[in-house]
Amino acid sequence: MKLKLLAAVAATMMAVSPAMAELVIPALNYRTGPYAPSGIPYADGFSDYMTLVNENGGIDGEMVKVLECETGYNTEKGVECYEQTKGQGALIYIPQSTGITYQLIPKASADEIPIWSVAYGRTSAVNGKVFKWVFNLPATYWDAASIMVKYAMEQEGGSLEGKKIALVYHNSAYGKEPIRTLEKLSEKHGFELSLLPVDHPGQEQKSQWLQIRRERPDYVFMWGWGVMNSVAVQEASNIRFPMDHFIGVWWSGSEGDVVPVGAGADGYKSITWHGAGTDFPALQEIKTKVIDAGKNAGDGSKWGEVGYNRGVYAAAVVAEALRHAKTMGDVTPSSMRDAMETLGMTDERWTELGFPGFTAAFQVTCARHSSPRLGAIQQWNATDKTWTMVSDFMEPDFEVVDPLIEEDSMAYAAENNITPRECN
Amino acid sequence: MLYREAGDFKTSYKDDSQTFPIQMDRWGYYAILAIAFIAVPLVINDYWASAVLLPFLIYAIAALGLNVLTGFCGQVSLGTGGFMAVGAYACYKLMTTFPEVSILVHVVLAGGITALVGVLFGLPSLRIKGFYLAVATLAAQFFLVWLFNKVGWFYNYSASGQISAPERTVIGLAVTGPVATPAVKYLVCLSFLVASAWIVRNLTRGSVGRKWMAIRDMDIAAEIIGVNPLASKLTAFAVSSFFVGISGALFFSVYLGAVEVGEVFGIQKSFLVLFMIIIGGLGSIFGSFAGAAFIVLLPVFLKNVLVGGLGWATDLAAHLEIMILGGLIVTFLILEPHGLAQLWRVSKEKLRLWPFPH
Numbered sequence: 099m100k101l102k103l104l105a106a107v108a109a110t111m112m113a114v115s116p117a118m119a120e121l122v123i124p125a126l127n128y129r130t131g132p133y134a135p136s137g138i139p140y141a142d143g144f145s146d147y148m149t150l151v152n153e154n155g156g157i158d159g160e161m162v163k164v165l166e167c168e169t170g171y172n173t174e175k176g177v178e179c180y181e182q183t184k185g186q187g188a189l190i191y192i193p194q195s196t197g198i199t200y201q202l203i204p205k206a207s208a209d210e211i212p213i214w215s216v217a218y219g220r221t222s223a224v225n226g227k228v229f230k231w232v233f234n235l236p237a238t239y240w241d242a243a244s245i246m247v248k249y250a251m252e253q254e255g256g257s258l259e260g261k262k263i264a265l266v267y268h269n270s271a272y273g274k275e276p277i278r279t280l281e282k283l284s285e286k287h288g289f290e291l292s293l294l295p296v297d298h299p300g301q302e303q304k305s306q307w308l309q310i311r312r313e314r315p316d317y318v319f320m321w322g323w324g325v326m327n328s329v330a331v332q333e334a335s336n337i338r339f340p341m342d343h344f345i346g347v348w349w350s351g352s353e354g355d356v357v358p359v360g361a362g363a364d365g366y367k368s369i370t371w372h373g374a375g376t377d378f379p380a381l382q383e384i385k386t387k388v389i390d391a392g393k394n395a396g397d398g399s400k401w402g403e404v405g406y407n408r409g410v411y412a413a414a415v416v417a418e419a420l421r422h423a424k425t426m427g428d429v430t431p432s433s434m435r436d437a438m439e440t441l442g443m444t445d446e447r448w449t450e451l452g453f454p455g456f457t458a459a460f461q462v463t464c465a466r467h468s469s470p471r472l473g474a475i476q477q478w479n480a481t482d483k484t485w486t487m488v489s490d491f492m493e494p495d496f497e498v499v500d501p502l503i504e505e506d507s508m509a510y511a512a513e514n515n516i517t518p519r520e521c522n
Numbered sequence: 523m524l525y526r527e528a529g530d531f532k533t534s535y536k537d538d539s540q541t542f543p544i545q546m547d548r549w550g551y552y553a554i555l556a557i558a559f560i561a562v563p564l565v566i567n568d569y570w571a572s573a574v575l576l577p578f579l580i581y582a583i584a585a586l587g588l589n590v591l592t593g594f595c596g597q598v599s600l601g602t603g604g605f606m607a608v609g610a611y612a613c614y615k616l617m618t619t620f621p622e623v624s625i626l627v628h629v630v631l632a633g634g635i636t637a638l639v640g641v642l643f644g645l646p647s648l649r650i651k652g653f654y655l656a657v658a659t660l661a662a663q664f665f666l667v668w669l670f671n672k673v674g675w676f677y678n679y680s681a682s683g684q685i686s687a688p689e690r691t692v693i694g695l696a697v698t699g700p701v702a703t704p705a706v707k708y709l710v711c712l713s714f715l716v717a718s719a720w721i722v723r724n725l726t727r728g729s730v731g732r733k734w735m736a737i738r739d740m741d742i743a744a745e746i747i748g749v750n751p752l753a754s755k756l757t758a759f760a761v762s763s764f765f766v767g768i769s770g771a772l773f774f775s776v777y778l779g780a781v782e783v784g785e786v787f788g789i790q791k792s793f794l795v796l797f798m799i800i801i802g803g804l805g806s807i808f809g810s811f812a813g814a815a816f817i818v819l820l821p822v823f824l825k826n827v828l829v830g831g832l833g834w835a836t837d838l839a840a841h842l843e844i845m846i847l848g849g850l851i852v853t854f855l856i857l858e859p860h861g862l863a864q865l866w867r868v869s870k871e872k873l874r875l876w877p878f879p880h
Contacts (some may be wrong), residue, residue: 100832168836173782173785173786178777181573197782200686200782204700204780205779272681275682295671514689
């Protein structure tokens with residue numbers, strides 16, 4: 099029976115032969131499992147934008163093929179997806195999970211396929227001298243932590259001396275990322291930091307919030323994902339924690355995280371790097387050309403949500419990188435890497451693509467694989483069911499973050515015998 | 523007619539008690555070994571190694587280990603994921619502390635460390651049985667995962683709490699790290715699996731295994747006829763954890779390369795390995811292989827058929843995969859409660875009488 103199985107697998111493997119003359123972009127989505135509430139809007143947005151690109155004639159006439167592979171946010175399935183799509187001409191990987199990113203960094207670097215972790219993954223991958231094949235735009239977790247502290251400081255009139263900040267985090271590589279930065283910042287600004295880990299998948303948070311109720315921190319920061327987010331917002335509202343002092347990272351600030359809590363979530367804040375809502379020409383175009391035409395990837399109900407727009411953002415940048423790579427000849431993983439490394443988007447270009455005021459302009463360089471590294475704070479309004487930006491785009495404290503990046507990336511280079519490239 | 527004992531004369535007790543008394547079985551066994559060791563490495567590619575063969579080989583070692591404890595000695599354990607984590611973290615600490623020692627030695631040592639931890643958590647089995655023991659081992663599962671998340675020493679204080687395997691070579695060929703070729707990784711795991719199966723087979727037909735089975739079948743009776751429950755139960759825990767530890771070490775170093783304890787070695791891993799031996803067949807070596815093959819290969823196969831072959835949406839296929847797998851498990855267990863191994867045994871019996879059944 100085993101032989102028969104193997105033969106059948108082999109037969110199907112043959113059937114999925116690579117389709118040439120198409121730009122293949124694998125999408126390691128997760129539409130199932132405990133992280134699906136966060137994964138579905140992103141997956142829909144990414145695929146819908148790529149469909150729009152194809153509707154408008156593709157990338158200089160060449161169609162984009164989005165190769166969906168279901169990971170369920172699970173590392174083992176992520177590895178399987180990587181190996182499966184690698185053979186089909188994958189140009190760039192967007193792993194969609196910090197765990198899978200860590201997994202793929204050495205593998206993809208050896209296979210010479212670029213990875214773009216869209217504001218997640220390994221923060222020190224910003225150092226392009228060490229991480230030649232890895233990109234981490236538009237910002238990193240350490241930037242986010244620093245911007246959140248900066249925002250809290252502004253709210254407190256310029257000083258956090260003697261204040262308390264609690265970090266509620268997903269007990270995984272993802273959730274642990276900001277800890278080191280926050281520790282440095284607490285030394286620098288004199289606030290007290292308390293760490294409250296929440297175990298996978300995150301439905302059980304009673305004890306953490308009991309502790310918050312007892313300790314009464316001035317601010318609560320959250321690094322949550324999937325069902326953990328809405329549970330945390332619910333718990334915060336149960337203990338009547340002031341919602342405007344509760345700030346989530348960008349993965350904890352979508353509609354799916356606050357809508358289930360209803361009016362209790364009003365005033366909850368999160369950091370973001372792009373606009374929410376549907377008031378952008380490109381999103382309207384998706385509505386008319388993709389969703390109304392019935393070519394959408396999901397059920398269309400996520401259109402305009404924060405998570406959806408994030409998928410659109412990622413797709414728009416990939417499409418631009420593909421165009422850029424096209425100018426250098428045939429698109430290969432290696433030319434895609436070169437394109438990512440020299441990619442720049444001005445405000446005019448964003449407007450031209452139908453995203454006026456959607457996000458900030460950026461320019462990637464060889465040494466800095468992340469740009470613009472800006473973030474703004476958005477706030478949830480439960481009555482109108484909208485996210486509105488309540489701050490300008492802010493810079494992180496580079497003095498604190500950059501030395502940490504340097505230290506961590508050089509440690510990685512030493513561990514893996516990588517000689518950093520010489521470039522700017 | 524072809525598959526029979528007749529004509530295969532045994533002239534010594536050694537011949538008579540061999541593992542494969544039927545000639546055709548022996549040929550089949552050598553043929554499979556030859557294919558696995560010689561033919562497969564020539565054709566293997568990244569996809570087959572990472573998605574199909576490596577997980578199968580490694581889970582088969584874990585299933586063998588758990589089968590020693592649960593199948594042969596009758597002690598239910600839900601701590602397999604935690605013990606695999608011990609193997610993985612022991613291997614990581616050894617790899618980074620003694621980089622000059624061969625990775626193969628580290629994997630075996632990691633198994634040894636896991637055996638010690640297993641014995642420690644096996645002590646309650648002398649007082650409690652059945653479901654209560656399952657709860658005690660469940661505590662081991664949660665405690666071990668918590669420990670590896672909490673104490674920075676285990677992951678060398680890395681910022682993310684992940685452990686990642688540095689490159690290590692055996693006779694000049696990379697076994698771990700990104701440049702390791704699929705054939706090398708496959709051969710290493712295969713060798714460990716064959717060695718493990720050989721050891722388990724020989725243990726279970728010797729006095730140690732007979733004591734385990736006596737304890738399993740009725741512990742009071744076993745004690746009366748002179749089987750020491752302390753020694754037998756603890757050796758079962760030690761041997762079982764040893765193989766589970768080896769599988770954890772290989773899982774981390776050779777297969778995944780980077781591991782996050784909560785996600786990879788969580789409670790669902792314990793259940794997965796337990797399901798493997800239940801579906802495969804408790805107290806059977808072949809059952810460990812069959813169960814691992816069933817649980818590892820079927821989802822990959824279904825995914826390739828549904829998404830690759832029929833072009834269905836990935837989320838629909840993923841949900842359907844779970845349903846089909848669940849349905850098949852229920853069907854199999856209704857038709858053959860003793861697992862795939864029993865199915866195999868019955869079909870062999872029938873084949874011996876074919877074409878003249880009485």
